[in-house]
Amino acid sequence: MTAKENFFKGFIKENPLFVQVLGTCPALAITKSLENAIGMGMALLFVLVFSNLLVSLVTVNPKIRELVMPVRIPVFIVLIASLVVIVEMVMKAFVPVLFETLGVFIPLIVVNCIIFGRAEAFASDHKPLESVIDGAGMALGFTLAIAIMSLVREILGAGTITVWGEAALDLHFLYDFLGIQPIDMFLKPVGAFFTFGFILAVIAAIENAKKAKLAAAAVKGGTK
Amino acid sequence: MKKALTSGLVLLILGIVCGTVLAVVNFFTAPIIEAREKAEKYAALEEMGIVLADYDDISEQSGISSTIEKAIYLSQNGDLKVAVYTVIGSGYSSGLKMMIVVDENMEVLGYSVLAHNETAGIGADVLQSHDYNMVGSILPDLSQFDATSSPTAPITNAGVRNCFIVAGTRAAIDFGGGQ
Numbered sequence: 001m002t003a004k005e006n007f008f009k010g011f012i013k014e015n016p017l018f019v020q021v022l023g024t025c026p027a028l029a030i031t032k033s034l035e036n037a038i039g040m041g042m043a044l045l046f047v048l049v050f051s052n053l054l055v056s057l058v059t060v061n062p063k064i065r066e067l068v069m070p071v072r073i074p075v076f077i078v079l080i081a082s083l084v085v086i087v088e089m090v091m092k093a094f095v096p097v098l099f100e101t102l103g104v105f106i107p108l109i110v111v112n113c114i115i116f117g118r119a120e121a122f123a124s125d126h127k128p129l130e131s132v133i134d135g136a137g138m139a140l141g142f143t144l145a146i147a148i149m150s151l152v153r154e155i156l157g158a159g160t161i162t163v164w165g166e167a168a169l170d171l172h173f174l175y176d177f178l179g180i181q182p183i184d185m186f187l188k189p190v191g192a193f194f195t196f197g198f199i200l201a202v203i204a205a206i207e208n209a210k211k212a213k214l215a216a217a218a219v220k221g222g223t224k
Numbered sequence: 225m226k227k228a229l230t231s232g233l234v235l236l237i238l239g240i241v242c243g244t245v246l247a248v249v250n251f252f253t254a255p256i257i258e259a260r261e262k263a264e265k266y267a268a269l270e271e272m273g274i275v276l277a278d279y280d281d282i283s284e285q286s287g288i289s290s291t292i293e294k295a296i297y298l299s300q301n302g303d304l305k306v307a308v309y310t311v312i313g314s315g316y317s318s319g320l321k322m323m324i325v326v327d328e329n330m331e332v333l334g335y336s337v338l339a340h341n342e343t344a345g346i347g348a349d350v351l352q353s354h355d356y357n358m359v360g361s362i363l364p365d366l367s368q369f370d371a372t373s374s375p376t377a378p379i380t381n382a383g384v385r386n387c388f389i390v391a392g393t394r395a396a397i398d399f400g401g402g403q
């Protein structure tokens with residue numbers, strides 16, 4: 001696998017949220033605005049890149065690997081938890097409003113399946129650079145996925161797109177033009193499940209259409 | 225046995241390294257967090273009409289009791305003039321955190337709700353209602369609470385009332401019973 005393939009696999013082919021269905025708790029809880037999604041995505045990017053790097057560093061040398069592997073689960077958890085605490089402290093100091101908004105979902109990154117999954121399945125068996133690229137690709141893929149969910153929920157639920165702080169795009173003129181109101185349900189938990197389910201259904205429909213096309217091509221090829 | 229000791233040693237070294245890194249990060253972020261929280265609190269005080277420049281000594285005391293999280297004392301020429309209490313009052317179902325400002329005459333100069341679990345649009349609105357306007361009241365006189373007409377008042381009332389009782393009791397200690 002080339003570095004480019006390694007990086008981009010997390011965006012669509014192996015997207016952590018929409019394909020692997022990992023990290024659904026924060027995805028459902030914090031996707032009320034694009035700002036939240038970007039903040040969560042950046043926090044996850046930092047933790048995932050550095051956890052992959054550290055896990056790879058402590059497992060790449062055969063002698064250290066021999067010492068670490070019997071206790072790899074607590075070792076990985078200590079590394080991930082330390083990175084999450086660093087993120088918490090930095091966010092609390094420099095972006096307190098976002099820190100308050102994301103609330104408990106920042107400390108919960110410790111138990112995010114994506115991070116532990118990448119540490120166990122990829123970083124512990126790959127070189128540091130490959131692991132960093134994998135972590136960055138997966139985290140950005142997750143960020144892209146929650147950004148899509150946030151856009152859908154925020155536009156339909158609030159009629160705005162909040163990029164960062166006061167920088168928000170007001171789309172109420174569209175609603176006024178159509179003579180309708182934003183649907184508040186999309187900002188509530190039920191709206192998160194609805195949006196997530198709808199996106200998964202669209203992805204499944206595309207996958208099925210692809211398979212059907214391939215099957216039709218195979219039948220056509222066989223007939224010839 | 226040797227394997228267990230090695231594993232323990234690995235985790236011990238890792239714990240020490242991670243702890244050191246976290247201590248270093250905390251060394252840089254803690255003062256920033258503290259300064260920001262202090263600035264927010266002082267800004268809130270100034271919104272209540274308290275000019276901090278008028279006082280020559282500002283001191284803080286934390287963890288006074290389970291219900292008083294913090295107190296800020298503003299003094300002039302060594303005399304305590306204003307006390308600001310961050311208090312936690314328990315309601316029927318949830319806690320309420322308030323900042324209450326009291327002067328040397330036990331008069332409430334201002335207050336604000338810092339955290340609550342009231343229902344948005346119902347109990348939360350009541351907290352800002354004029355029914356609860358305690359500015360100018362002398363603690364611990366809480367008779368104004370009984371005059372409320374809001375249908376949701378009994379829910380919120382307990383928490384707000386408890387906050388003022390706590391603040392009033394502490395103010396009585398700090399100001400020597402008021403005047």
